[in-house]
Amino acid sequence: MATLPATAPKQPIISIRNVTKRFGAVAAVDNISLDIMPGEFFVLLGPSGCGKTTLLRMIAGFEVPTEGQIIIDGHDMAHVPPNKRPVNMVFQSYAVFPHMTVTENVGYGLRIARVASSEIKSRVEEALALVKLDGFGDRRPDQLSGGQRQRVALARSLVMRPKVLLLDEPLSALDAKLRAAMQFELADLQEQVGITFVTVTHDQDEALSMAGRIAVINRGLVAQLAAPSDLYEFPANRFVADFIGSVNLFDGRLVIDEPDKAVVDCPEIGRIYLNHGVTGPHDANVHVALRPEKIAMIPEAKGKPSAPECPEGDNIAHGQIRGMSYLGDITIYEVKLDTGRVIRVSRPNLSRYDQEDFTWDDKVWLSWHGSSPIVLLS
Amino acid sequence: MKLFAKRTPLAPLEYTKKLWMRSWVGLVLFFLYAPLVTLVAFSFNDSKRNIVWRGFTLDYYEKALNNDSLMIAMGNSLTIAFLSTLVSVVIGALAAVMLWRFRFPFKTTTEGAMALPIVVPEICMGVAMLVFFAKVGFPTDLPWPFSLGAIIIAHITFCFPFVTMVVRSRLTSFNREEEEAAKDLGASEWQAFRDVLLPHMKPGLIAGALLAFTLSLDDFVITFFTSGPNTITFPVKVYSMVRFSVTPEVNAASALLIFLTVILTTIALKVQSRMGGTPQGH
Numbered sequence A: 001m002a003t004l005p006a007t008a009p010k011q012p013i014i015s016i017r018n019v020t021k022r023f024g025a026v027a028a029v030d031n032i033s034l035d036i037m038p039g040e041f042f043v044l045l046g047p048s049g050c051g052k053t054t055l056l057r058m059i060a061g062f063e064v065p066t067e068g069q070i071i072i073d074g075h076d077m078a079h080v081p082p083n084k085r086p087v088n089m090v091f092q093s094y095a096v097f098p099h100m101t102v103t104e105n106v107g108y109g110l111r112i113a114r115v116a117s118s119e120i121k122s123r124v125e126e127a128l129a130l131v132k133l134d135g136f137g138d139r140r141p142d143q144l145s146g147g148q149r150q151r152v153a154l155a156r157s158l159v160m161r162p163k164v165l166l167l168d169e170p171l172s173a174l175d176a177k178l179r180a181a182m183q184f185e186l187a188d189l190q191e192q193v194g195i196t197f198v199t200v201t202h203d204q205d206e207a208l209s210m211a212g213r214i215a216v217i218n219r220g221l222v223a224q225l226a227a228p229s230d231l232y233e234f235p236a237n238r239f240v241a242d243f244i245g246s247v248n249l250f251d252g253r254l255v256i257d258e259p260d261k262a263v264v265d266c267p268e269i270g271r272i273y274l275n276h277g278v279t280g281p282h283d284a285n286v287h288v289a290l291r292p293e294k295i296a297m298i299p300e301a302k303g304k305p306s307a308p309e310c311p312e313g314d315n316i317a318h319g320q321i322r323g324m325s326y327l328g329d330i331t332i333y334e335v336k337l338d339t340g341r342v343i344r345v346s347r348p349n350l351s352r353y354d355q356e357d358f359t360w361d362d363k364v365w366l367s368w369h370g371s372s373p374i375v376l377l378s
Numbered sequence B: 001m002k003l004f005a006k007r008t009p010l011a012p013l014e015y016t017k018k019l020w021m022r023s024w025v026g027l028v029l030f031f032l033y034a035p036l037v038t039l040v041a042f043s044f045n046d047s048k049r050n051i052v053w054r055g056f057t058l059d060y061y062e063k064a065l066n067n068d069s070l071m072i073a074m075g076n077s078l079t080i081a082f083l084s085t086l087v088s089v090v091i092g093a094l095a096a097v098m099l100w101r102f103r104f105p106f107k108t109t110t111e112g113a114m115a116l117p118i119v120v121p122e123i124c125m126g127v128a129m130l131v132f133f134a135k136v137g138f139p140t141d142l143p144w145p146f147s148l149g150a151i152i153i154a155h156i157t158f159c160f161p162f163v164t165m166v167v168r169s170r171l172t173s174f175n176r177e178e179e180e181a182a183k184d185l186g187a188s189e190w191q192a193f194r195d196v197l198l199p200h201m202k203p204g205l206i207a208g209a210l211l212a213f214t215l216s217l218d219d220f221v222i223t224f225f226t227s228g229p230n231t232i233t234f235p236v237k238v239y240s241m242v243r244f245s246v247t248p249e250v251n252a253a254s255a256l257l258i259f260l261t262v263i264l265t266t267i268a269l270k271v272q273s274r275m276g277g278t279p280q281g282h
Helices: A052-060 A102-112 A117-130 A146-158 A176-193 A204-210 A228-233 A238-243 B019-042 B059-066 B068-101 B107-119 B122-136 B149-171 B176-184 B189-217 B221-226 B234-244 B248-277
Strands: A014-023 A026-036 A041-045 A067-072 A087-090 A164-168 A196-201 A213-218 A221-226 A248-258 A261-266 A270-274 A285-290 A295-299 A316-326 A330-337 A342-348 A363-368 A374-376
Touching (some): A014 A052, A026 A052, A026 A221, A041 A052, A041 A204, A052 A067, A052 A087, A052 A164, A052 A196, A087 A146, A087 B176, A102 A117, A102 A146, A117 A176, A146 A176, A146 B176, A176 A196, A176 A204, A196 A204, A204 A228, A213 A228, A213 A238, A221 A228, A221 A238, A238 A248, A238 A374, A261 A285, A295 A342, B019 B248, B059 B248, B068 B189, B068 B234, B107 B149, B122 B149, B149 B189, B149 B221, B176 B189, B189 B248, B221 B234, B234 B248
Parallel strands (some): A041 A196, A041 A213, A087 A164, A164 A196
Antiparallel strands (some): A014 A026, A014 A067, A213 A221, A248 A261, A261 A270, A285 A374, A295 A363, A316 A363, A330 A342
């Protein structure tokens, strides 16, 4: 999924400038600034209560910022009510009007805008076709499934041809299969209509699969703003590393830090070698993140391995399997290191018998590439 | 033989098959409806004294319908019920929306004060109304529809809290995102109210209106204290007729009121069950 179209103008479609929202003494959104570019699929990701929904509702106009400015398409939205903003929202509950048919629901905004009825008819049909609901026009919402109601909500917003479409937890109410299908469909839809999408979610899979860029929000602050793969492979801090995907975190001391290598001494796992410098303060206390899938595991009987691109003896650990969880495509092992620390290692089941290679209480050697560990200063 | 056949044991929820349970339900229904059935049955009795059954006749219905003062009372009652319902629904619905939507100082107190007319004994309300109208010097010599003013005001005070109650409970199932969605699509505050909130309230408004109408129609105590010689309502008239003797005419008049109330209550229940049956999302 492309991040930015090559022809995109430099002017952001939404500019959030030093926005703070306080509820009493609590700052739900704490001095956030970010720019959203036209045509982008932008995701606000964070745990529940982090302020992401408040931020979305401020863009829609349902909440007023305590401080700061929200600029949409070059206009300050300070005194613009929700019904006058060039954005439309798909609500978490879909908020489809229960007493109107699908056609009436989708045409509602156009009727309010006093668009000619012939044009309403053609635009509603077009919007229903876009969300693959052709022929459902005469149904009532209680005759639709949850997924279909969501499509009605989407069509109802898209028919207004907004500059930005806001989606509040769009997939949270769908079952797993439908959610996976809808992730692709939303991304396709966004490419098709070319409207900027801003989505709020707490689900990292959803965010990673759909987004061009993700802003990870924690306690009202932007923890990191980056493309999905950058968030996963180059998290900026402990929170992002831990929140996105699964990770083993170690505390350690940065003992060597040169342009082409670094070594962190971690009491819980040993010396961790990196094949690049981290430019941190010397001798500083740091965290090291190591993803479970980047750790290779071999039986003890095969002998002590040597990790690739590392000096002999670095990036190696010895332990015993304490737990296994077989997930079909991968198996996750809990390995208790000789130091007593338990870490997670995941292993793809490349052949149909791979899960039989290891079992409980097996002694194993672990090793990882010199580029795999991530040093986090905060 | 059948009598001694081995009985299949009853499932836990088949208690309605037990004899004692059935007879209990029968007794309850008997005591509930026997007086009413007797009243309606004897309205067809061909006897002046109305103590023993003498044969079927519709004479007393004819007599009741030709009794001018009774029909005037009926007309008064229907006028009062209609007007006080109209005002009660408007005030009651607005109060419900206010209590549901806004936070304001003394909200709980306001809520309690509004429910007070429901729990205060009617006799107290009646006396209070009598004293109030006397103290403010409410005019008693107005021409017809306006002469009912005092009774209408009294009825509104005890009818609108019921409307508020029904409408408010309906509002709790409203998904506020629907209203936000309407605004998001360009609707003004008023348009969102008209197109989204009002349709949601509608079953509550209808049920509340019917409730207010029946309450007003058959109220005796409060009306008795607020009505004058020229503003007799149907229940008050029936009461004054009964003081002389219980003729079949009184039965016929009462039966008419029962029919009217039953019809309205049935409609109210129908509407209410429909509003409970519609799926609401969440």
